[in-house]
Amino acid sequence: MIKRRRRVKQTTALHERLIAFAHEAREKASSLPAGRERQDLLNKAGQADAAAHLDEWISSRGSRPPK
8 A cells, every 4th residue: 555645735734833933932931941942942942043043044036046
C-alpha cells in the first residue's frame, strides 16, 4: 500500500505565522513564573523572530539576481 502525504495549502505567509507564534509564546511566557518552561518559551519566540527576519530578508526584492 502506498502512503500518501497530506497536502495542506497554507492560507497565511510563513513570515506572518512565525510572528504570530512568537507573539503567542511571549504572551504565554508572561503568565508563567520564572523558570525553565518560561525561558524555553522565550527562546522559541526569539528563534521564531529570527526565522521571520531571515524569511523576510530572503524574500526581499534586493536578494534577487539581476536579469
